[in-house]
Amino acid sequence: MVLVILRRLRDLxxxxxxxxxxxxxxxxxxxGDPAQVLLGTKASPEQLDRLRADLGLTGPKYEQYxxxxxxxxxxxxxxSIHYQQPVLQVIGDHIAPTLTLAVxxxxxxxxxxxxxxxxxxxxxxxxxxxxxxxxxxFGLALPEFWLALLVxxxxxxNLGWFPTSGYTPFFADPVAAVPQLVLPVAVxxxxxxxxxxxxxxxxxxxxxxxxYLRTARAKGVTERRIAIRHVxxxxxxxxxxxxxxxxxxxxxxxxxxESIFVIPGLGTTLLGAVYARDFPLIxxxxxxxxxxxxxxxxxxxxxxxxVNPKVRVA
Amino acid sequence: MTATLVKKAGAPPRRRPLAPVASFARHNKTLVVAGTLLVxxxxxxxxLPLLLTDPNATDPARRLLSPSLDxxxxxxxxxxxxxxxxxxxGRVSIGMTLLITLCAASLGTFIGLVAGYFVRVGSVIxxxxxxxxxxxxxxxxxxxxVVIGPGMLSELLAVTxxxxxxxxxxxxxxTLSLATRTYVxxxxxxxxxxxxxxxxxxxxxxxxxxxVQCVLLSAGTMLIDGTLSxxxxxxxxxxxxxxxxxxxxxxxxxxxxxxxxxxxxxxxVFVFLLNLxxxxxxxxVDPRARLLLxxxxxxxxxxx
Numbered sequence: 001m002v003l004v005i006l007r008r009l010r011d012l013x014x015x016x017x018x019x020x021x022x023x024x025x026x027x028x029x030x031x032g033d034p035a036q037v038l039l040g041t042k043a044s045p046e047q048l049d050r051l052r053a054d055l056g057l058t059g060p061k062y063e064q065y066x067x068x069x070x071x072x073x074x075x076x077x078x079x080s081i082h083y084q085q086p087v088l089q090v091i092g093d094h095i096a097p098t099l100t101l102a103v104x105x106x107x108x109x110x111x112x113x114x115x116x117x118x119x120x121x122x123x124x125x126x127x128x129x130x131x132x133x134x135x136x137x138f139g140l141a142l143p144e145f146w147l148a149l150l151v152x153x154x155x156x157x158n159l160g161w162f163p164t165s166g167y168t169p170f171f172a173d174p175v176a177a178v179p180q181l182v183l184p185v186a187v188x189x190x191x192x193x194x195x196x197x198x199x200x201x202x203x204x205x206x207x208x209x210x211x212y213l214r215t216a217r218a219k220g221v222t223e224r225r226i227a228i229r230h231v232x233x234x235x236x237x238x239x240x241x242x243x244x245x246x247x248x249x250x251x252x253x254x255x256x257x258e259s260i261f262v263i264p265g266l267g268t269t270l271l272g273a274v275y276a277r278d279f280p281l282i283x284x285x286x287x288x289x290x291x292x293x294x295x296x297x298x299x300x301x302x303x304x305x306x307v308n309p310k311v312r313v314a
Numbered sequence: 315m316t317a318t319l320v321k322k323a324g325a326p327p328r329r330r331p332l333a334p335v336a337s338f339a340r341h342n343k344t345l346v347v348a349g350t351l352l353v354x355x356x357x358x359x360x361x362l363p364l365l366l367t368d369p370n371a372t373d374p375a376r377r378l379l380s381p382s383l384d385x386x387x388x389x390x391x392x393x394x395x396x397x398x399x400x401x402x403x404g405r406v407s408i409g410m411t412l413l414i415t416l417c418a419a420s421l422g423t424f425i426g427l428v429a430g431y432f433v434r435v436g437s438v439i440x441x442x443x444x445x446x447x448x449x450x451x452x453x454x455x456x457x458x459x460v461v462i463g464p465g466m467l468s469e470l471l472a473v474t475x476x477x478x479x480x481x482x483x484x485x486x487x488x489t490l491s492l493a494t495r496t497y498v499x500x501x502x503x504x505x506x507x508x509x510x511x512x513x514x515x516x517x518x519x520x521x522x523x524x525x526v527q528c529v530l531l532s533a534g535t536m537l538i539d540g541t542l543s544x545x546x547x548x549x550x551x552x553x554x555x556x557x558x559x560x561x562x563x564x565x566x567x568x569x570x571x572x573x574x575x576x577x578x579x580x581x582x583v584f585v586f587l588l589n590l591x592x593x594x595x596x597x598x599v600d601p602r603a604r605l606l607l608x609x610x611x612x613x614x615x616x617x618x
Contacts, residue, residue: 026461137593141586143537145544146560146578153571252452256541270453271545274460282460289453 008301012294019290020072020283024065027279054079077287078280082273087284090269097167097265101254104181105188106243112189113196113239114232121204121227121235132197139194144253148187148260155183165262184261188253192246199242203235237307244300247293345594348587355584359404366398370552378570387576390562400576403554407581410469410539410549415532417474422481423524427512429482430489440486443479451476451538459547469548473538481527488520522599529592533585540581556581 077087255267373393387396429436455472462468542548543557563573
């Protein structure tokens with residue numbers, strides 16, 4: 001077990017190294033002088049030189065790279081040009097909304113998926129079971145940015161049930177925070193639930209053809225009990241992996257949702273950094289997202305090995 | 315197989331020429347309906363711009379009109395006819411989707427073939443491919459938009475890079491099993507070079523899989539294309555795309571919700587049809603998907 005974790009931590013470092021290095025050279029291959037772009041044409045040569053030195057843009061490329069690498073290893077991701085703060089601090093200030101959105105929507109989707117698929121599995125002939133497939137296909141087809149605007153139009157602008165945008169930290173003021181979270185989380189939940197449901201449906205069908213079910217039926221176990229005791233727990237496992245793999249597209253969705261609902265999370269920060277050409281911040285946020293992705297998948301795999309004894313071998 | 319043999323043995327010579335087509339259509343209703351609709355929408359957006367006014371012609375006297383007979387989708391803040399813009403946007407969105415899908419599928423097929431056939435190189439390639447897959451697609455597209463500048467090229471590169479690994483993995487696993495077939499080995503033994511063997515014996519057998527993959531990929535491509543255009547990181551105005559039309563309409567959501575509704579709905583419907591078509595096509599090449607489909611059909615029948 002310890003060995004597995006160590007191996008995964010090594011992979012984590014490798015991924016971060018590759019992502020960071022690629023980004024470093026990509027961002028520095030942009031034609032033009034970032035310092036000039038940032039300060040405009042009226043800047044004096046002294047100002048330009050000072051900013052270049054601040055950005056680590058002096059000296060040959062490999063020297064810049066080694067400097068940057070040394071800083072990163074010691075936990076220094078540089079200073080955001082726009083915020084005038086260390087990159088890590090900017091990330092820390094904006095991580096809470098993103099995590100709130102990601103975690104709540106994933107949790108709700110997971111529970112919903114289990115409920116829907118269980119219902120369909122226990123009573124396969126009612127209307128839910130027959131419409132699940134088409135509904136999930138349609139749920140997968142809805143563009144998040146469009147769905148978000150539609151729910152804003154219906155539930156915020158017309159019915160006035162929820163605010164159109166904004167974000168309040170949950171622990172600062174739960175009464176104000178929850179209504180603001182409902183619409184953005186709902187949009188994320190629809191897409192995710194559709195995706196999880198498809199995975200779990202396939203899992204259920206895979207289990208249905210297993211020979212142990214014939215044994216159970218021969219013993220006289222009822223269909224309902226077979227579904228609940230045998231099929232569902234086994235079908236749930238692939239969904240767990242899907243949660244991890246889906247994290248990448250979830251982050252993509254969160255970026256869009258944050259920008260529509262004006263939520264000050266990592267997505268908004270990244271888009272802002274892109275428009276402001278804040279290279280240290282872009283690099284920091286992207287590396288952080290890569291880190292999150294690997295960490296989430298590590299967590300999922302560890303949970304998986306806890307739930308499923310078959311894969312517990314190191 | 316047996317059915318055709320039996321038919322040949324005591325077959326009545328009279329045979330309706332369209333019978334196989336009709337039978338195919340009866341057994342694959344979803345595929346036929348979805349396919350027909352997809353083709354009709356594509357033809358529609360190809361033909362309509364020829365008949366309608368210039369999508370970029372402004373008319374300050376007719377700003378922000380609601381849908382009417384003259385302007386079926388209304389007009390925008392410059393007085394441009396939104397129906398004409400919708401049609402040209404469809405051309406761009408569907409065109410970009412096709413282009414990106416073709417690039418990703420051919421690159422993915424190539425990588426998959428090489429990685430599956432040359433095993434040692436393959437394992438290294440697949441490591442890299444796995445690392446690609448790990449990356450949030452929107453984030454990658456954002457990075458490319460920064461490096462190259464937002465537009466068609468950055469979108470093409472970013473989305474191709476995102477979707478290539480999926481095809482590569484599937485084609486590789488197929489190639490791995492094909493490479494052990496006797497006819498492939500026979501070809502090698504009889505002196506055919508590895509590249510020619512790949513092209514003549516392996517590639518044709520992976521093509522059905524690649525085609526299905528294409529359809530499924532294009533659904534994802536269209537969604538990402540829409541999202542990037544919406545964020546202003548894809549093809550930029552004044553060229554209309556369904557994504558940037560939604561972004562344009564966003565300001566007028568309260569008064570003119572149709573400006574957001576129509577282009578977004580077009581994306582949703584198109585992607586939905588692609589998903590349906592891809593799902594039923596998958597049943598031809600993937601036994602798991604076939605099982606899923608028959609199971610669902612049985613479910614529906616019991617009730618009906």
